[in-house]
Amino acid sequence: MSEGLEVRALSVRYPVGGGVFAQRRDVAAVTDVSLQVVPGETVGIVGESGCGKSSLARALVRLAPVSAGRVCWDGQDLTDLDEDAFRKMRPDIQMVFQDPFASLNPRMRMADLIAEPLKTHHPNMPGSERRKRIAQAVDQVGLSMEMAGRFPHEFSGGQAQRIGIARAIVLRPKLLICDEAVSALDVSVQALILALLKRLQSELGLAILFISHDLAVVRHMCDRVVVLYLGRVMEEGPAGALLADPLHPYTRALRASVLSRDPGVSRGRRPPAIGDDLPSPLAPPPGCLFQTRCPHAAPLCATDVPVQREIVPGRSVACHYAENIAADPGWRPGNQTEVGTSCRMRSA
Numbered sequence: 001m002s003e004g005l006e007v008r009a010l011s012v013r014y015p016v017g018g019g020v021f022a023q024r025r026d027v028a029a030v031t032d033v034s035l036q037v038v039p040g041e042t043v044g045i046v047g048e049s050g051c052g053k054s055s056l057a058r059a060l061v062r063l064a065p066v067s068a069g070r071v072c073w074d075g076q077d078l079t080d081l082d083e084d085a086f087r088k089m090r091p092d093i094q095m096v097f098q099d100p101f102a103s104l105n106p107r108m109r110m111a112d113l114i115a116e117p118l119k120t121h122h123p124n125m126p127g128s129e130r131r132k133r134i135a136q137a138v139d140q141v142g143l144s145m146e147m148a149g150r151f152p153h154e155f156s157g158g159q160a161q162r163i164g165i166a167r168a169i170v171l172r173p174k175l176l177i178c179d180e181a182v183s184a185l186d187v188s189v190q191a192l193i194l195a196l197l198k199r200l201q202s203e204l205g206l207a208i209l210f211i212s213h214d215l216a217v218v219r220h221m222c223d224r225v226v227v228l229y230l231g232r233v234m235e236e237g238p239a240g241a242l243l244a245d246p247l248h249p250y251t252r253a254l255r256a257s258v259l260s261r262d263p264g265v266s267r268g269r270r271p272p273a274i275g276d277d278l279p280s281p282l283a284p285p286p287g288c289l290f291q292t293r294c295p296h297a298a299p300l301c302a303t304d305v306p307v308q309r310e311i312v313p314g315r316s317v318a319c320h321y322a323e324n325i326a327a328d329p330g331w332r333p334g335n336q337t338e339v340g341t342s343c344r345m346r347s348a
Helices: 053-061 083-092 110-121 125-139 157-169 185-205 215-221 239-244 249-256 264-270 322-327
Strands: 005-016 025-037 042-046 066-074 093-096 177-178 207-211 223-228 231-239 305-306 310-311 315-317 344-346
Touching: 005 053, 025 042, 025 066, 025 207, 025 223, 025 231, 042 053, 042 215, 053 177, 053 207, 083 093, 083 110, 093 157, 110 125, 110 157, 110 315, 125 157, 157 185, 177 185, 177 249, 185 215, 207 215, 207 223, 215 239, 223 239, 231 239, 231 249, 310 322
Parallel strands: 042 207, 042 223, 093 177, 177 207
Antiparallel strands: 005 025, 005 066, 223 231, 231 315, 305 344, 310 315
């Protein structure tokens, strides 16, 4: 078992309904997801809103229930640890949330906000050491201790997110989970926060799990990318290769949905739509989850769940016809000889 984060066949389900007239049932937010993040690496999680990205992130730190599977950290299985044992591991894995103002207590001053994790996890730390760690974290994120007495509403969005990052790194973690950490910020501020995260990763040796819907940001930040759709992995591989030449129809559609920066191109040629809205997680399609929106769907896709498998070295895809589509992006069932189909897992 290697160092870093290892997620094995993780599933997250939420109970819904159960009222007077509604029968209680479970909705699958994440299904059978496996991934790994090694020290010093940045792995991106991408997909549309509602595809399970945040549920996956929250499950890793027990903010969402793990229904099945394993979460391992540095060889230690965290899944079955009791609360006291998990609490001891908690400083190693920290989160940076999407909305900095929602994640900061508006009644606390900056210094107290950054001190809070130290007081929680290191209650016996001498005050002098705690003040030193706070000042160090403040300096590392590009703020000043002259701001120590200010409340969150006195900061800009970018500054507030720097406080959130300082709260995370003050515990000297090994893994930082960034859940849409720059999506609420202006583009110019995003660039500064991304540069900060890259610098901190280099200086502190952090592993980063970076969740975003912005493919340009993911390409800039990440070494590898995992593509989620309705809670399942559709494709995984090196960021540059995956985003430059996607193998799964869903990843191709995500890339096509990004408007060109050239206004003339955007006006003259609109990107192809995926088609239809995202299906409800309460009633997911049978077989391949993407089959109701996929331009390459065949009868097999409506009955059999595709197995994620390696198509080219270092790149895996969950698609029955990935080889056909890779050989011919315009391929449709029946219009050419099939290159081959995947091993198949019959849907329940």
